[in-house]
Amino acid sequence: MIRHGYITAPVLGALWMVVLATTIAVTLSFATGDPFRPHILWALLWGAALGMGMTRFGTGRTAQLAVGAALALVTLVAIGPISFGPTASLPASVIAAALLAASFAITLKMILTDVGPHSLSRHIFEAAIIRFLTGFGYIFFTAIVLIPFYVMVMTSLKNQSELMQNPLDFSIDLTQGTALLRSYHELFTQFHFGTYLFNSFFISVLTVAITLAFAIPGAYAVARLRFRGRAAFSRSILLIYMVPMIVLALPIYIAFSMTGLRNSFWGIVMIYPVTTIPVALYMLQGYFRGLPAEVEEAGLMDGLSRLAVIWKITLPLSLPALASVSLYVFMIAWNEFLLAFMLLDDPSKFTLTRGIAALNSSEIPRQHLMAGSVIATVPIMALFLGLERFMTKGLTAGSVKG
Amino acid sequence: MTKPRPVHGAGPLAKREARLAWGLLFPTIASVALVVLLPLLSIFWISFKPVELADLRAPEVVAREDIRGDTKAVGDQANIRYRLRNSSRDKPITGVTLSDTLPLGLIVQTLDPRCTLDERALFCDLGDWDPGTRETLTIPVTLEQAYLTNGLRPQDSPATTTGTGSNVLTNDTFTLENFARIFQGDEFFEVLWVTLFYTVFGTVGALLVGLFAAMLLNKSFRGQGILRGLYLFPYVAPVIAVAFAWLILFDPFSGSANALLIQMGVTSEAINFFGERPLALIMVTVFEIWRYFPLSFLFILARMQSIDTDMYEAADMDGASPFQQFWYLSVPQLLGILSVLFLLRFIWTFNKFDDIFLLTGGNAGTRTLTVNVYEQAFDVSNIGAGAAVAVVIFGCLLSFSILFMKYISREEGL
Numbered sequence: 001m002i003r004h005g006y007i008t009a010p011v012l013g014a015l016w017m018v019v020l021a022t023t024i025a026v027t028l029s030f031a032t033g034d035p036f037r038p039h040i041l042w043a044l045l046w047g048a049a050l051g052m053g054m055t056r057f058g059t060g061r062t063a064q065l066a067v068g069a070a071l072a073l074v075t076l077v078a079i080g081p082i083s084f085g086p087t088a089s090l091p092a093s094v095i096a097a098a099l100l101a102a103s104f105a106i107t108l109k110m111i112l113t114d115v116g117p118h119s120l121s122r123h124i125f126e127a128a129i130i131r132f133l134t135g136f137g138y139i140f141f142t143a144i145v146l147i148p149f150y151v152m153v154m155t156s157l158k159n160q161s162e163l164m165q166n167p168l169d170f171s172i173d174l175t176q177g178t179a180l181l182r183s184y185h186e187l188f189t190q191f192h193f194g195t196y197l198f199n200s201f202f203i204s205v206l207t208v209a210i211t212l213a214f215a216i217p218g219a220y221a222v223a224r225l226r227f228r229g230r231a232a233f234s235r236s237i238l239l240i241y242m243v244p245m246i247v248l249a250l251p252i253y254i255a256f257s258m259t260g261l262r263n264s265f266w267g268i269v270m271i272y273p274v275t276t277i278p279v280a281l282y283m284l285q286g287y288f289r290g291l292p293a294e295v296e297e298a299g300l301m302d303g304l305s306r307l308a309v310i311w312k313i314t315l316p317l318s319l320p321a322l323a324s325v326s327l328y329v330f331m332i333a334w335n336e337f338l339l340a341f342m343l344l345d346d347p348s349k350f351t352l353t354r355g356i357a358a359l360n361s362s363e364i365p366r367q368h369l370m371a372g373s374v375i376a377t378v379p380i381m382a383l384f385l386g387l388e389r390f391m392t393k394g395l396t397a398g399s400v401k402g
Numbered sequence: 403m404t405k406p407r408p409v410h411g412a413g414p415l416a417k418r419e420a421r422l423a424w425g426l427l428f429p430t431i432a433s434v435a436l437v438v439l440l441p442l443l444s445i446f447w448i449s450f451k452p453v454e455l456a457d458l459r460a461p462e463v464v465a466r467e468d469i470r471g472d473t474k475a476v477g478d479q480a481n482i483r484y485r486l487r488n489s490s491r492d493k494p495i496t497g498v499t500l501s502d503t504l505p506l507g508l509i510v511q512t513l514d515p516r517c518t519l520d521e522r523a524l525f526c527d528l529g530d531w532d533p534g535t536r537e538t539l540t541i542p543v544t545l546e547q548a549y550l551t552n553g554l555r556p557q558d559s560p561a562t563t564t565g566t567g568s569n570v571l572t573n574d575t576f577t578l579e580n581f582a583r584i585f586q587g588d589e590f591f592e593v594l595w596v597t598l599f600y601t602v603f604g605t606v607g608a609l610l611v612g613l614f615a616a617m618l619l620n621k622s623f624r625g626q627g628i629l630r631g632l633y634l635f636p637y638v639a640p641v642i643a644v645a646f647a648w649l650i651l652f653d654p655f656s657g658s659a660n661a662l663l664i665q666m667g668v669t670s671e672a673i674n675f676f677g678e679r680p681l682a683l684i685m686v687t688v689f690e691i692w693r694y695f696p697l698s699f700l701f702i703l704a705r706m707q708s709i710d711t712d713m714y715e716a717a718d719m720d721g722a723s724p725f726q727q728f729w730y731l732s733v734p735q736l737l738g739i740l741s742v743l744f745l746l747r748f749i750w751t752f753n754k755f756d757d758i759f760l761l762t763g764g765n766a767g768t769r770t771l772t773v774n775v776y777e778q779a780f781d782v783s784n785i786g787a788g789a790a791v792a793v794v795i796f797g798c799l800l801s802f803s804i805l806f807m808k809y810i811s812r813e814e815g816l
Contacts, residue, residue, distance in 0.1 A: 029662060037666045085665070126724045137618040138629070144692060145635050151658060152647040167653075167661040214433060217426035227420035233427070235807070240438055242803050244753030246772045247792040250779055251441035251448065257458045274437035277430055306422055335640040337756050353642045366650055373643035384638050388631050391638075392700065 003125040005055045005117045012111055012132050013051020014044040017104060021081035023139050024100050030150065033169025034092045035085025043081035046074060047104075054108060055117050068105035072097045107135060149377075156183050156371035163367070183371035191368070192347065193375060196355040200376075203268055203351060204333040208326045210273040211280045215325070218277075219284035220310050224293070234285065240278045245338055253342050263346045271339055276329045283328070287321035288314065323390045327383065331391075334380050352376040445796070448789035452577045455783035461490030461567035463498055463531075467557050469543075476547050482508070482556045484539040486563070491534045495565040498528040500539070502561035507548030514539055531565070580790035584778065596683060597752065597770040604690035604751045609743060611691055612698025613736075617728075619699075620706045630703075637696040645760035648689055652676060682766035686758050690751060698743050705739045706732070745806050749799065771795050 002008065021038035028036045050067050057063050074080040075097035082100055084093045111131045114124045154170040155163065157180045162169070172180065187193040221227075222234050252271060253262070261267035291314065299309045315322070340354040350358065356372040384391050412420065464487050471480030482504070488495055504510070504522045513519055517526035517539070526539065584590060619630055636644060652659045652675040660672040675685050709732070717727050755772040758764060764773035771791060779788025 025666070026662065029665065030658070035665050122723045123721075130724050134618055137614060141615055141618065141633055142629070145632055148644060148647040148651055149635065149639075151651045152643065155650060164656055167656045167658045168665070170658075214429045218430040221423040221426040225419050225423035225426070226416065227423040230423075239803060239807075240434060242749055242753075242799050242806075243438060243442065244755065244772055244795060244799070246753075246755045246775050247445060247795055248438060248441045250775060250785070250788055250792060251444040252437070254444075254448070254458060254785065255441075271437060274433045277433065281430060331638065335642075337640070337642050337760075353640055356640075356642050356646070360646065369646055370650065373640075373646055376640045377643045380638060380640065381635070384634070385631060388627075392630075392634070 003122065004119045005115050006052065008120060008125060008128060009051040009055035009112055009115050010048035011051070012115075012128060013049075013054070013108055014047035016108055016111060016132060016135070017043045017047025017050070017081050019136055019139060020100060020104050020107070023143070024096060024103070025082050026143070028092060028096050028099075029168050030147070030170055032089070032092050032171055033166050034088040036088060036092075036096060037083055037085070039081055039083045042074075042079060042083075046071065046081055050104070051108065051112065054112055055115060064105045064109055067108070068101040071104055072101035075100055111135065152370050152373050152377070156367050156374050157181070158367055160365050160367070183365075183367045184375070187368060187371055187375065191355070191359070191372075192350075193352075193355060193372065195348065196350050196352045197375065197379075199265075199350060200334060200352040201379075203265070203272065204330050206269050207272040207276060207333040208329045210269070211276045211329050212322065212326065214273065214277050215280035215284055216315070217310070219281045219288055220314060222281070223285040223288035224296070234282075237278045237282050245275070249338055249342055252339070256343055262343050263349060265349055267343060268340065268351075271343075272333050272336065275336075275339075276332050279332075280325050280329055283325050284318070284321060287318055291317055320390065320393075323387070324393045327387060327391050330383070331380060334376075442796070445789050445792050448786060449580055449793045450576045450578070451786050451789075452575060452579060453784075453786045455780065455785055458785070459489075461488055461493045461495050461533075463487070463495060463500075463563035463565045464489050465500060465561045465563050467502070467561055469556050473545060473549070476545055476550065478545045480508075480543055480545065482541040482543055484541075484561060485536075486528070486539070487536040488531050488534055490567065493567055494530060494532055495535075495567045496530045498531050498563065498565040500524075500526040500528060500561055500563050502556075503559045504543075505549060505554040505556055505559065506552045507546035507550070508543040508556075509546060511542040511544060513541065517541075577786070580784070580786040583784075583787050584774075584790050584794070592767070593769050593771055593774050596768060599683060600687055600690065600754075600758070600768075600770055601748060601752045603687045604694070604754075605744060605747045607687065607691035608694040608747060608751075609698050609740060611695040612700075612743075613702055613740075615695060615699040616702035616706055619703055633699060634696045636693045641693070641756045642760060644693065645689070645757060649676065649761065652685070676762050677766050679767040682762050682768050686761050686768050689757060689761060690754065693757065694747065694751075698747065701739055701743055702736060705736055709735050745802075749802050749806065752798070752802070753795075771798075 002011075018038065018040060021040075021043045025036040025038045028034065050071065054063055054067060057066075071080065075082055076093070078084070080097070080100070082096055084096070111128060113128070113131070114120075115128050120128075150170070154172070157172055158170075159182075174180075222230060222237075256262040256267050261270070295317070296309050296313055299313050300306070304312065335353065336351075337353040337357070340351045341357055344350055344354050347355075347358065352372075353376060356369065356376060359369045359372050466485045467483060469480050469482050472478040473480050484500060484502075486498075486500065502524045504519075504524055506522070510519055514526065516528060517524060519525075524541075528537065531537075615633055619626055619633070651657055654660060654672045654674040654677065657672075657675075659675070660669075663669050664672065673681070676682050713731055714727055717731055722730070753772060754770075755776070758768050758770055758773050759776065762768045764770075764777055769777065772795065775788045775791045775795070777788075778791055779785050
């Protein structure tokens with residue numbers, strides 16, 4: 001029953017229209033601050049009608065044009081899937097109508113490929129549904145990922161009164177020039193974010209170095225050398241990760257308070273690597289195992305000691321893995337919040353995450369909070385995008401940790 | 403001549419290899435023992451101790467010294483005063499002593515019977531002190547020329563004090579009060595229920611959403627790489643940054659989400675997303691799903707791309723529809739990675755602290771076990787009770803881990 005062109009096409013068309021109308025209304029609201037809203041009833045109606053039309057009259061160029069024109073027209077005369085509030089500007093409304101018309105005409109044709117005015121085979125029917133779900137999925141995921149980051153960046157560029165006036169208006173007045181960046185300027189000049197940035201960077205790099213220095217020999221031993229307890233050891237590494245940080249943080253806090261290591265750089269540098277050594281060891285030993293043992297044995301036969309073999313043969317061969325592990329460890333250290341929050345009280349020693357936590361007070365305007373978040377996010381994102389290949393590998397191999 | 407015999411046990415080479423292995427592993431083992439195992443043991447110890455945040459500072463003798471009287475000419479009479487007190491109002495200090503070096507040119511007239519003076523080195527044995535004891539030692543002195551020329555006053559050489567305060571962390575008082583306190587009333591069961599809700603729905607949600615995302619990207623098209631990178635953003639960004647971005651987005655007074663919902667006509671008044679029961683719990687769970695779906699997505703995508711495509715072609719030829727292919731081919735192939743992911747994420751979501759702490763601080767019915775550790779230890783200032791909650795968490799994890807170990811031996815990979 002439902003697998004008939006005259007039922008499938010209107011249903012998919014109606015649902016797709018709701019998706020598109022909502023997306024475009026939300027996008028334009030966020031972009032311009034003008035009041036757009038999807039009109040669900042009209043969307044269902046027009047979507048069904050146009051879906052039906054496309055099945056009946058084919059999906060050729062003329063049919064597409066007709067669908068697009070009809071849609072743009074009904075939207076502009078205010079009986080369409082998107083309705084405009086009284087304050088919406090005319091250009092924005094025209095853009096909304098055009099966007100909706102074009103995207104619907106193009107994508108619905110793709111969704112309804114092979115769906116004709118007759119009963120459909122199971123294959124064609126399910127393929128159409130999957131295409132609809134795929135389209136919905138792309139929109140959905142892109143929206144949920146981008147919106148928080150968009151809000152973060154845009155809020156950091158505004159000022160308090162603009163934010164209170166219309167929380168939806170994220171349009172940026174580019175004529176302000178560098179004044180847009182005043183929050184950042186204040187953070188760096190009055191809130192010592194330069195120091196925090198340096199602290200975070202310094203601590204993260206040190207953490208990576210110490211982690212590698214500990215984990216490489218350990219991983220090599222577990223991967224290559226035979227000794228009693230090897231299997232038990234390589235298993236218990238993972239068990240360490242089952243211990244939640246907050247459980248460890250409490251005794252560490254007590255011990256640091258009593259020995260005066262709290263509030264010191266070195267206390268943090270002592271703790272961070274230990275939280276990352278097990279996962280680095282686990283990732284590296286997996287990689288070392290995949291390297292051919294023969295190369296190393298040849299080195300041993302030629303008179304190199306084990307340590308020389310590690311240094312001259314194993315490490316050069318595992319540079320990609322080292323890059324992945326380093327990036328992953330860097331990310332953990334950079335993003336670490338709990339320990340920094342509990343152990344650092346002195347503003348001159350804050351890391352970025354701790355510095356942002358200190359901005360979370362009612363006296364500090366929140367564009368500062370968001371600017372701080374952007375400052376913490378941008379370096380790690382840049383690193384991630386630049387070295388995505390290594391990073392993704394590191395994430396896959398290492399994300400037994402959460 | 404001895405007959406050659408087979409070597410029993412480990413030969414010298416094997417022994418050397420084992421020694422090297424332990425040598426290479428030693429730094430790791432030592433550091434992990436110091437930072438993971440030792441704290442774990444101490445958590446058990448602390449959980450039976452009546453210790454509060456303020457007890458972390460051991461009681462000590464605080465000393466201030468000054469000189470009073472005329473100190474202008476030779477022969478002037480003056481008093482050196484040591485004002486001493488026990489820094490703690492509720493704990494005694496035993497074996498209190500004071501030692502100091504007097505400056506040149508001060509002649510001591512009379513000495514307190516508890517003190518001895520050896521040339522210029524003063525030593526006083528003040529015995530045991532009750533909580534909150536205050537004491538002032540006065541030493542009358544006469545000035546000589548050397549004092550005036552030297553210019554050094556008594557307070558320029560700081561007095562050293564010793565004394566053993568009993569520290570509640572190391573003494574032999576134990577109590578079950580902490581456990582009684584955290585288990586009392588309905589509060590504990592609410593915490594447990596919240597933890598369970600958050601863990602189960604967070605884990606399952608992240609898995610399902612990740613599966614959906616992986617299916618979207620399991621085909622090659624232009625921009626696939628970009629989208630994959632984009633979908634990893636929530637996981638890669640610092641938790642504090644994204645948590646605050648969510649808070650601002652969903653702010654009840656000036657958040658964009660509320661403005662949007664009102665404009666769309668979904669609601670007529672602003673919703674306090676992170677401040678109302680049970681909405682707050684749902685929101686932190688949604689946040690958890692949002693932040694960790696990239697992880698399951700990455701794993702599932704990697705597994706999907708290693709599935710042989712021939713199989714799907716064969717199924718296509720045999721007339722299997724897309725849904726059938728998914729259900730009868732993909733799902734069985736993915737079951738292994740899905741179950742491993744479920745176990746790992748389950749434990750990790752159970753352990754999660756930062757996210758809820760930053761979003762709601764454990765208010766509005768979102769207090770999980772991990773947040774409860776912080777709450778008890780630092781907000782209520784009862785370290786012992788916090789440790790007791792940590793012990794409960796550890797017990798839960800131990801049982802999860804046993805399950806997990808049993809399972810992972812069957813599900814290799816990872």
